[in-house]
Amino acid sequence: MxxxxxxxxxxxxxxxxxxxxxxxxxxxxxxxxxxxxxxxxxxxxxxxxxxxxxxxxxxxxxxxxxxxxxxxxxxxxxxxxxxxxxxxxxxxxxxxxxxxxxxxxxxxxxxxxxxxxxxxxxxxxxxxxxxxxxxxxxxxxxxxxxxxxxxxxxxxxxxxxxxxxxxxxxxxxxxxxxxxxxxxxxxxxxxxxxGVDGDAKMSKSQGNAVPLSASDSEIAAAVQRMYTDPNHLRASDPGQVEGNVVFIYLDAFDPDVEAVADLKAQYRRGGLGDMALKRRLTNILQATIAPIRERRAALGRDxxxxxxxxxxxxxxxxxxxxxxxxxxxxxxxxxxx
Known part of the structure; x- marks a missing residue:
């Protein structure tokens, strides 16, 4: 009822x-x-x-x-x-x-x-x-x-x-x-x-999404595709945070808000490479998705x-x-x- x-x-x-x-x-x-x-x-x-x-x-x-x-x-x-x-x-x-x-x-x-x-x-x-x-x-x-x-x-x-x-x-x-x-x-x-390609919307049909069932290798590959700052050619160069997809994802998923703020400041003044940022994001997304993926697999067996x-x-x-x-x-x- x-x-x-x-x-x-x-x-x-x-x-x-x-x-x-x-x-x-x-x-x-x-x-x-x-x-x-x-x-x-x-x-x-x-x-x-x-x-x-x-x-x-x-x-x-x-x-x-x-x-x-x-x-x-x-x-x-x-x-x-x-x-x-x-x-x-x-x-x-x-x-x-x-x-x-x-x-x-x-x-x-x-x-x-x-x-x-x-x-x-x-x-x-x-x-x-x-x-x-x-x-x-x-x-x-x-x-x-x-x-x-x-x-x-x-x-x-x-x-x-x-x-x-x-x-x-x-x-x-x-x-x-x-x-x-x-x-x-x-x-x-x-x-x-x-989307990981910088498109305004993450979409299954556009192929720019990270599914909740993604493997660790799929997550790493998706992060590597992410748009950062095209003018940030060397780690020593000052970089732009606004519109930077990696930072958008860090804001959404990194629980250490103060650390992200420090990374943004360092990136803006120069001295922080894109690969270091992407490694951090890869680890965070893998830790976020792994338990979801494992529960999903267990549930799917019944x-x-x-x-x-x-x-x-x-x-x-x-x-x-x-x-x-x-x-x-x-x-x-x-x-x-």
């Missing part, structure tokens, strides 16, 4: 298009581990959303449901504290998406900055999959079905939360009372982690346990989302048999 917990409700999740990486870890995953102790947290394995631009390869989407679930468990998301759900197993989400599309225009969907950027990045032009264009309505369905009031997102996703709240206000006006709560975007204090967890999550998620769907349909006065 739906929980009667008075704790704030969080909805979060990831598209199941591939294993998760350090960008996900910094941007959201490690926050989820903390927040599950203070919030009622639902985590979606967003396979239906992944199909919006991967419909030609459903096997990839299906396969990565388990891969992402393993990443969740390996980084410390506890299924006793967080409900992990497969999106496509919650039919109420699809029904609410279809319903919500009657309350938003195509023009409004196209104006959403997040959607505009994603369309441009993927090179769709006007050949946009309808499901992809309708993503804000689907996201609104996900958030409102759980009556989430907190949604951890990157700053590029804030327009999605704003559009969700627009739909919430319109639905509440139509229903005549505040059935659905508005949601607040929770943005990570750590800025977006760039696939039946993973499936049992997903079935339990689906049962919990259905109870919540079906109840919300019925409340909305009743509130709108739609015909029921």
């Amino acid at each position: 739906p929980s009667s917990s008075s704790r704030p409700v969080i909805l979060t999740g990831d598209r199941t298009t591939g294993p998760l990486h350090l960008g996900h870890y910094v941007g959201s995953l490690r926050n989820r581990v903390t927040l599950q102790h203070t919030h009622e947290q639902y985590v979606l394995l967003a396979d239906a959303q992944a199909l919006t631009d991967n419909a030609d390869d459903p096997a990839k989407v299906r396969r990565n449901v388990i891969e992402v679930a393993l990443d969740y468990l390996a980084i410390g998301i506890d299924p006793e504290l967080s409900t992990i759900c497969v999106q496509s197993a919650l039919l109420a989400l699809a029904e609410l998406t279809l319903l919500y599309l009657n309350f938003v225009s195509v023009a409004r969907l196209e104006r959403n900055p997040t959607i505009k950027d994603e369309i441009r990045m993927r090179g769709f032009g006007r050949d946009i999959p309808a499901g992809f264009l309708c993503y804000p309505a689907a996201q609104a369905a996900d958030i409102t079905a759980f009556k989430a009031t907190v949604v951890p997102v990157g700053d590029d996703q804030v327009p999605i939360i704003e559009q969700t709240n627009e739909l919430v206000r319109r639905l509440n006006r139509q229903i005549g009372h505040p059935l659905l709560p508005e949601a607040r975007a929770l943005i990570s204090q750590t800025g977006r982690l760039p 696939p039946d346990a993973i499936m049992d967890m997903l079935r339990t999550g689906a049962k919990r998620g259905r109870a919540i989302t079906e109840q919300t769907k019925e409340e909305i349909i009743t509130g709108l006065g739609l015909f029921r048999l």
